[in-house]
Amino acid sequence: MTQIVETAPSNTRWQEHTLIAGVSLAHFVSHFYMVLVPPLLVFIREDYQVSYTELGLALTLFALVSTIFQTPVGFFVDRTGARRNLIVGLILGGAAVIAAGLVDSYWFFLGMFALLGLANTVYHPADYSMLAHHVAPERIGQAFSVHTFAGLLGTAVAPPVLLILHAYVGWRGAFVAAGILGFIGAAILMLQRDPPGHHAAKPKADAKPAGWSLLLSAPILLNLLAYTLFAVCMGGLNTYLVPALNVLHQIPLPTGNLALTALLFASAGGVLLGGVVLGYTHSHVVVAAASLSVVAVAVALVGMADLGAVAVIALLSISGLSIGVMSPSRDMIVRDVTPPGSFGAVFGFVTNGFTVAGMVSPLLFGIFMDHGHPAWIFITVAIASLACIVATVAAGRYKIAR
Numbered sequence: 001m002t003q004i005v006e007t008a009p010s011n012t013r014w015q016e017h018t019l020i021a022g023v024s025l026a027h028f029v030s031h032f033y034m035v036l037v038p039p040l041l042v043f044i045r046e047d048y049q050v051s052y053t054e055l056g057l058a059l060t061l062f063a064l065v066s067t068i069f070q071t072p073v074g075f076f077v078d079r080t081g082a083r084r085n086l087i088v089g090l091i092l093g094g095a096a097v098i099a100a101g102l103v104d105s106y107w108f109f110l111g112m113f114a115l116l117g118l119a120n121t122v123y124h125p126a127d128y129s130m131l132a133h134h135v136a137p138e139r140i141g142q143a144f145s146v147h148t149f150a151g152l153l154g155t156a157v158a159p160p161v162l163l164i165l166h167a168y169v170g171w172r173g174a175f176v177a178a179g180i181l182g183f184i185g186a187a188i189l190m191l192q193r194d195p196p197g198h199h200a201a202k203p204k205a206d207a208k209p210a211g212w213s214l215l216l217s218a219p220i221l222l223n224l225l226a227y228t229l230f231a232v233c234m235g236g237l238n239t240y241l242v243p244a245l246n247v248l249h250q251i252p253l254p255t256g257n258l259a260l261t262a263l264l265f266a267s268a269g270g271v272l273l274g275g276v277v278l279g280y281t282h283s284h285v286v287v288a289a290a291s292l293s294v295v296a297v298a299v300a301l302v303g304m305a306d307l308g309a310v311a312v313i314a315l316l317s318i319s320g321l322s323i324g325v326m327s328p329s330r331d332m333i334v335r336d337v338t339p340p341g342s343f344g345a346v347f348g349f350v351t352n353g354f355t356v357a358g359m360v361s362p363l364l365f366g367i368f369m370d371h372g373h374p375a376w377i378f379i380t381v382a383i384a385s386l387a388c389i390v391a392t393v394a395a396g397r398y399k400i401a402r
Contacts (some may be wrong), residue, residue: 015192015193015194016134016135016136016139018192019130019131019134019135019192019194020131020135020143020146020147022185022188022189022192023086023127023130023131023147024146024147024149024150025150025185025188026086026089026090026123026126026127026185026189027123027127027147027148027150027151027154028150028151028153028154028185029090029093029094029154029181029182029185030093030120030123030151030154031150031151031152031153031154031155031158032154032155032157032158032178032181033093033097033116033120033178033182034062034120034154034155035155035158035159036097036158036162036175036178037055037058037059038159038239039158039159039162039163040162040163040166040171040174041055043166043170043171044109044171047171048106048109050106054106056362057110058109058110058113059113059358059362060359061110061113061114061117062113062114062116062117062120063117063355063358063359064117064355064359065114065115065117065118065120065121066117066118066120066121066352066355067352067355067356067359069117069118069121070120070121070124070125070348070349070351070352070355071215071345071348071349071352073085073121073122073125073348074124074125074344074345074346074347074348074349075344075345075348076344077122077125077126077129077344077345077348078125078129078341078342078343078344078345082125082126082127082129082130082133082344083126083130083189083192083194085122085125085126086122086123086126086127086130086189087186087189087190088122089119089120089121089122089123089126090119090182090183090185090186090189091182091183091186092115092118092119093116093119093120093179093182094179094180094181094182094183094185094186095179095182096112096113096115096116096119096179097112097116097175097176097178097179097182098175098176098179098180099112099179100112100113100116100175101171101172101173101174101175101176101179102172102175102176121348124347124348124351124354125343125344125345125347125348125351126344127147127347128144128147128331128335128343128344128347129343129344129347130194131143131144131147132335132338132343133340133343134194140332140335141275141278141279141328141329141332142275142276142278142279142328144275144327144328144331144332144335145271145272145274145275145276145278145327145328146272146275148271148324148327148328148331149268149271149272149275149324152264152267152268152271152324153268155238155264156261156264156265156267156268162174162178165177165178214339214342214345214346215345215346215349218398219337219395219397219398220337220346220349220350222391222392222394222395222398223333223334223337223350223391223395224349224350224352224353225353225391226330226333226353226388226391226392226395227330227350227351227352227353227354228353228354228356228357229353229357229384229385229387229388229391230323230326230330230353230384230388231353231354231356231357231358231361232357232360232361232380232381232384233295233299233323233381233384233385233388234267234323234357235357235358235361235362236361236364236365236377236380236381236384237260237263237299237316237319237377237381238260238263238264239361239362239365240362240365240366240368240369240374240377241256241259241260241263241316242256242257242259242260243256243369243374244365244369244374244377244378245259245302245312245374247369247372247374248303248374248375248378249306249309249312251309251312255309255313258313259309259312259313259316260316262313262316262317262320263316263317263319263320264320265320266316266317266318266319266320266321266324267320267321267323267324268324269321269324270320270321270322270323270324270325270327271324271325271327271328272324273321273324273325274287274291274324274325274326274327274328274329275328277325277328277329278328278329278332284329284330284332284333284336284396285329285333285392285393285396287325287326287329288326288329288330288333288389288392288396289389289392289393291322291323291325291326291329292322292326292385292386292388292389292392293385293386293389294318294319294322295319295322295323295381295382295385296382296383296385296386296389297382298315298316298318298319298322299315299316299319299378299381299382299385300378300379300382301315302315302316302378303375303376303377303378303379303381303382304375304378304379330392333392333395333396334346334347334350334395336396336398337395337398364380365377365380368380
């Protein structure tokens with residue numbers, strides 16, 4: 001009997017760790033797929049003999065389909081189970097990427113990116129639902145941080161990995177290799193089992209699954225706004241940082257890419273640090289607001305002053321670190337206003353902010369670059385950071401009893 005009492009918690013903790021690892025791998029894959037085109041854009045464009053705008057249509061379709069279907073998929077996840085939907089999403093996404101690499105047709109390529117957008121709808125609702133239901137409350141903040149870190153890591157490693165693959169097997173071979181990654185993630189999730197239910201955040205007997213009345217309530221809409229503004233910050237910097245630094249401060253492109261790399265890896269490291277911070281404080285709003293304030297100041301300095309390449313890289317690294325630190329607190333603020341049993345729908349809804357920003361920010365910042373105003377990119381990111389503080393503080397005023 002003594003042995004059972006001692007090993008059961010150990011087994012539960014191990015299952016919890018494997019669940020976090022599996023969900024985080026799925027998040028890694030989803031972010032890896034989001035940046036398939038940018039590092040290979042020149043090669044794909046030359047192969048199909050299309051314009052940048054025509055090739056950019058693939059990314060627009062990806063974001064549009066994700067935005068339209070992610071909330072309905074969130075409802076579906078809450079009703080049918082997160083794990084099976086996550087497995088299907090990984091398989092569907094992997095198949096779409098492989099097919100896009102194998103079939104020599106521009107129009108088919110566009111269709112596969114629309115299908116990839118549909119597969120993308122499952123990740124955020126299913127990931128957050130699995131973590132929120134099966135990770136013990138005292139460790140949920142750290143679980144969110146590891147999950148977000150894995151996604152950022154996927155974004156950071158995708159460009160060099162894809163370029164290395166292209167050097168050996170071309171962009172089509174790189175797509176096929178990337179697609180296989182989705183099937184590997186699905187296989188791992190198939191072999192896992194959820195931790196015992198006594199750690200799950202079960203809904204109360206009278207609780208009902210999320211409906212549109214919940215999604216359109218003030219705290220959820222404020223969180224949607226905060227996610228959108230946050231994504232504008234990240235999207236603007238990730239997409240146009242290198243050319244903007246080159247035009248604004250005459251920073252060479254290789255040095256600009258170094259600055260972007262520093263920003264991305266600092267963001268990933270900051271997420272882990274943010275998880276540690278959550279172990280010492282429950283003031284999620286304070287952590288998020290302080291982090292975003294640092295981002296606003298650092299990015300504004302880059303846009304308004306010519307400080308030299310070293311200082312620019314340092315400031316962008318600080319920005320990335322701060323963005324990372326606030327991410328787990330941002331997720332906890334959403335969890336605090338979400339009734340048990342509705343995590344899939346709510347997280348599916350608020351993370352639409354990522355795809356909305358993905359459609360708007362490239363066009364907005366592209367206009368800034370086309371009209372010779374690269375400084376406006378940094379100023380806009382700073383303003384968006386300050387606006388995100390307002391939305392986050394307002395959303396943090398709400399909390400449901402558990």
